[in-house]
Amino acid sequence: MELGLYVHIPFCKSKCHYCDFLSYSRMDLVEEYVNALNKEIKSYGQLFKNTQIQSIFIGGGTPTVLPPYLLEQIYNCIVDNFVLSEDCEWTIEANPDTVTNEQVVLFRKYPINRISLGLQAVQDYHLKNIGRVHSFKQWENAIFLLKSNGITNINTDLIFGLPNQTLQEWEESLNTVVKYNIPHISAYSLTLEGDTKFTKMYEKGELTLADETLDRQMYNIAKDILNSYNHYEISNWAKNGKECKHNILYWKQKQYIGVGLGASGYISSSRYTNIRNLKDYIMNINNNNLSVQEGNEYITPRMQQEEFMFLGLRMRSGIDINEFQKLFGVEIYDIFGNQIDRWIKQGVIRNNNNNILNLTDYGIDISNIIFASFLNI
Template identity: 40%
Template sequence: MEMENLELYLHIPFCVRKCAYCDFLSHTPEKGEIEAYVKALKEEIASYKNIFDSCQVSTIFFGGGTPSLLTAEQMKEILDGIWTHFRLEDTAEITMELNPGTATREHLIGYRSAGVNRLSIGLQSVHDKELKMLGRIHDYQTFLNTYQGAREAGFENINVDLISAIPGQSVESWEESLRTVVGLNPEHLSAYSLIIEEGTPFYEIYGEKNQETEQIHGEKQREEKEKLPSEEEERLMYERTRELLAEYGYQQYEISNYAKPGYECRHNLGYWERVPYLGLGVGASSLIRYREKEYRYHHVTEVDEYIKFAGTPEKLVREPEEVVRRAQIEEFMFLGLRKCQGIGKSEFRKRFGVPIEEIYGDILQKQERLGLIRIGADQISLTERGMDLSNYVFAQYL
């Protein structure tokens, strides 16, 4: 019998300093906290021995936070534990997020030796002024040193993260970031638009309440801070990203992701295609299939609590829920349509036992008529207009 694929996500909740826009679960570690956390991670990994024997791990992703605050030896210990207690595909993709300036060349060589075969480096901008605005701990030269060190360490699959719609950013400065990065020839680029999240320093400056205050106090307050790009500028940045990266041979395969042929991120593709995933570490989320049913849950969000119960995962679980058929169908639609190739009618029928038209026929016809989707013999995908209005499109399936 063919084994089901399983993805692993490991959360490393530590940062040198939290960025001004970040709402991820992370903090600056106290003395000895990283060592205790790594020990707990190994305990959690060992606790799953024999539980997922019917699954084959196809991808591993170390996210954060800043996973590159771990030493190469700590990374090796964690991966050794995974190889011992899980069935790992020979060609598994093993990704590690890395912040510029947090890993020496020796660290990078050690990560590669430990088994990491893909890096995701958080650059965000080539302009030091924009990096300072975001609260990043590095400048562009530091990124360049890290990137070159990764190449020298033998990494042949590197993603670079960039952020558009930064306060004070222009279409021209965004395009300069794109051209500078593609000149380095990474295999993959992720280009995300800045989202102002509640609970972040940026929200205090640019959030809804601040916008209301601006309307009262007028131009003077707006002049005291860098302005967010307009909706029109943000749209132009997205269009230029698509056009410029295509010129350099990068294929857009998802709304915010571009890759050279064969270098699409397998872990993220699995997420959009609803491959089951097991989250390890504090705050990590999971989507697990058991006895033909699906369940979703997340872990405790306090590091002390995680360390205390890491060896007994059932005590880590919070907000477990069965993912009922209707929710599975909705996720199949709005996650699958994020991919440029879209979704397959035959795959929908295979999974859910009915033609897609039986559930979404009227919506599909309407969206095709509005030029938001294209419907082929089997595939349904977003048009360029549909990508621009993707949130509106997805909402129709909920």
């Protein structure tokens, strides 16, 4: 059985203007949080002591904003309580300004073999405008430090469609990252979600977003500049063999444990979500109430079939018609035949050798409409 582990660290130095992730810029409860988190990790370790972990993702927030001694407690807790597969991919998210010598020494001490760095743009004025607290130079320094310590499996996140960002600036960001031989690049379009500073500015008419045409132009530029990479998912490009195993596990509906504030897990056809209030999370765990879930939903076979479609189609390798039959005991065309035929006729999905369905380039541009068509039919 394939099993992943996600660990949420809900702290950041400050809040980026576009960010809706669950993170706090106040650090006063970090020790208490790590104590509680480690108890939750231990409890899942007991439950899954006979199952190997294929991938670990420590995300947030900015995990490396924690002092190294606290991060080491978490790393220790993971290796003491879980059995990691030999080729376990272990990623930690970091911001460039938090990649210090001490942190890198710890990465090397534990089997942490993949670093995901948030950069977003290479122009310092854009970084400042979107509320990032690091400079491009700090990203360069982080890359140098990681590589000189033998850590080369690195992702860098970029965002396009930033306020007033030109096509040339977007090209510059992509070309610069490629020049540094970064093996994995995630490129997302700026979207407004939740109660962020940018959402409020937009509602007051103080922020202009890229229109659909510019957004698609920027996406196409990414496809061109990153053409030496494997474009394996709508927003992700990797050198061969450097695709993110942990994300693929999500897209392939494999099981994963989620620990920490607001984390989600997917175990035995149920998806759970932990509570999102920091004090409640710590208090519940300290009161020996290890169940910090606020929701737990049974994912019916029908829901799993829908997820199979829209998660699988995110990947350029597409979905395997025979695999659907094997997993669900029913033909894909008996369930989704109407939509598949319609989308093939419109040139947004292609059928390769009557076996694999995947999105065409135009299909990627309207992927949200396509995904929605597989829901609740």
